[in-house]
Structures are given as C-alpha cells and as structure tokens.
C-alpha cells in the first residue's frame with residue numbers, strides 16, 4: 001500500500017487535537033494579527049459517520065498549512081461561523097444515497113458568508129458519483145468555487161453485523177471488496193493533494 005494511503009483516522013484525531021492547541025496560541029496572540037497578509041485563515045468543516053471524511057479534511061489542512069495558511073478543522077455543527085474566516089471548505093460523506101440533510105440546513109443558514117469568500121465542497125462516497133454532490137449543493141442553494149468527489153472507504157471492522165451485511169451487499173453490487181475481515185480504502189490521496197493545491201492557488205490569486 002502506498003505510504004500516503006496509510007494515513008488513518010487516529011492520525012486525523014491527533015491532528016485535530018493539535019489544532020485546538022494552535023487556536024489557543026492564535027487567540028493569545030490577538031486573533032489573526034501577526035500573520036502575513038498573503039496567509040489566509042481557512043475553516044474546514046466536515047460531516048462524517050465512519051471517519052474517512054475527517055481523514056481527508058485533515059490531509060487537506062496539512063497541505064494548506066504547508067503553503068503557509070492557518071487552518072481550523074472542525075466537525076460541522078451549530079457553532080461553526082464561516083464569517084470569521086477568509087475561506088471555507090466543506091466535506092461530507094454519502095450514506096444511503098444522500099449527504100446529511102442537517103448539513104444542508106447549516107449551509108443554507110450561512111449562505112451569505114459562504115458566497116462572500118473562496119469556498120469549496122468535497123463529497124466522499126464509495127462510488128464517487130458527482131450526482132450526490134450536485135443534488136446536495138442545489139438543495140443547499142450553495143455554489144462553491146470548486147467541487148471534488150473522492151472515493152471513501154469500506155470500514156467493515158467498525159460496522160455492526162447488520163450494517164456489515166448490508167454494506168457488503170452494496171459493495172458486491174458495485175464490484176467493490178466484500179472481505180469483511182478488514183477495512184478497504186479507495187481514497188486517491190494524490191487527487192486530495194491536487195484539490196488542496198488548487199485551492200491554495202485560488203487563495204494566492206486573491207491575495
């Protein structure tokens with residue numbers, strides 16, 4: 001397996017915890033003061049069920065930070081305020097044919113703030129179908145600057161028995177792995193890096 005593909009959920013969690021520390025330091029320094037004018041403060045919101053979207057969000061954050069940007073990675077919820085950031089990326093996974101309806105409501109609530117800053121959406125599913133993202137964004141009434149679809153993972157070892165059987169049946173129909181004794185990752189980390197790089201370029205162009 002390629003080194004990039006071994007990036008796991010646990011690493012993501014460690015990263016997210018480290019992110020909390022960075023925020024504290026930033027607050028002590030007086031909000032965003034002290035950062036260079038070309039550096040953007042980016043919010044990455046993610047909605048996940050089994051953790052793969054969090055892994056992808058963490059990888060995007062890593063890439064943006066390597067380009068000198070400050071990134072907060074947060075699980076999407078009621079207390080996220082896109083208006084406090086220079087740019088926003090939202091990622092969500094697909095279950096039973098849909099991205100979460102509650103996330104649609106969150107995006108609608110922050111619609112104005114999202115329209116006013118560079119933004120991107122990434123969709124994570126087994127089939128990596130564009131249709132999920134297209135329908136979701138239309139219903140959320142949000143037109144981000146960039147949209148990407150990434151293949152996710154089958155995390156059989158984390159599913160309870162019924163879910164495992166169900167997902168195995170879906171996987172069999174779609175020609176995906178049916179060995180439930182282990183997890184199977186389909187994410188193309190090169191595409192994730194490319195998406196992050198393109199977003200960084202967008203931020204540089206706006207500076």
Ligand SMILES: Cc1cc2nc3c(=O)[nH]c(=O)nc-3n(C[C@H](O)[C@H](O)[C@H](O)COP(=O)(O)O)c2cc1C
Nearest residue numbers: 048049050051052053093096097125126127152153
């Ligand atoms: C119960 C269940 C239903 C799913 N339904 C779909 C689906 O309708 N279409 C699809 O392409 N992928 C589907 N998937 C695959 C998930 O999108 C994939 O596992 C993804 O990596 C989950 O991301 P997350 O770990 O961030 O939640 C499903 C997975 C599960 C466990």
